[in-house]
Amino acid sequence: MAWRRGQAYGQGLRDRVAAAARLSLRAAAARSAVSPSCVAKARARLRRTGEATPGPQRNHVPPRPAPLEGALRARVAAAADATLAELRAWTLAEHGVRAGQPVTWKALARLGPTLEKTAARGRAGPPRRGPGAPRPGRSRAGVRPGQAGVPR
Known part of the structure; x- marks a missing residue:
């Protein structure tokens, strides 16, 4: 069974480790495919509290503000x-x-406040053009303003 960071081992595995109390730490760890440290901690919790279930996981640092x-x-x-x-x-x-x-x-x-945009915060850069819009400084006929009748 692969260990997943931040998550406790399953209860079935914990029960198998607790049932292997007659075996040594390393033998029980090899049999359950976990580390000897895991077996030692599970046995210590069983002796201390009488439970084989995992304890609650907490973040011990409260947010500063x-x-x-x-x-x-x-x-x-x-x-x-x-x-x-x-x-x-x-x-x-x-x-x-x-x-x-x-x-x-x-x-x-x-x-939970929402992010609001104000009118003073316009887009960065020129406005977008649509697919048929003329390029800036050009008319639809492809002629520059002021040069009527002169093709490109």
Whole structure:
């Protein structure tokens, strides 16, 4: 059985490891196709808690701006067009919490605001042309403006 990062082994495998209590660590590991460390940890958990089931997996690091989510929500409502840099500067100035750009972005994602475009943010570059639209500076006849009657 292949180990998948971040996921516990199946309960059937854990039961087989627990049933092989009379075997040595290495023999039980070879029999179940897992590492000796896995067998040792499963046996230790069985001795400590009496359970062969896996424990809960947790992220032990709380998000840095988690206590400020209410204040951040109010700030975004007041200044909806604030950039990430402005929100980071506000967080540092008002609350003394230094948060990086990815942390601020994830905090905003948890709040769930939508990204709005303003009229001042036009497209970068010239407008798109359709398949039959004339090229800029040309008329439909392929003649430059001001040179009527002169073919290309």
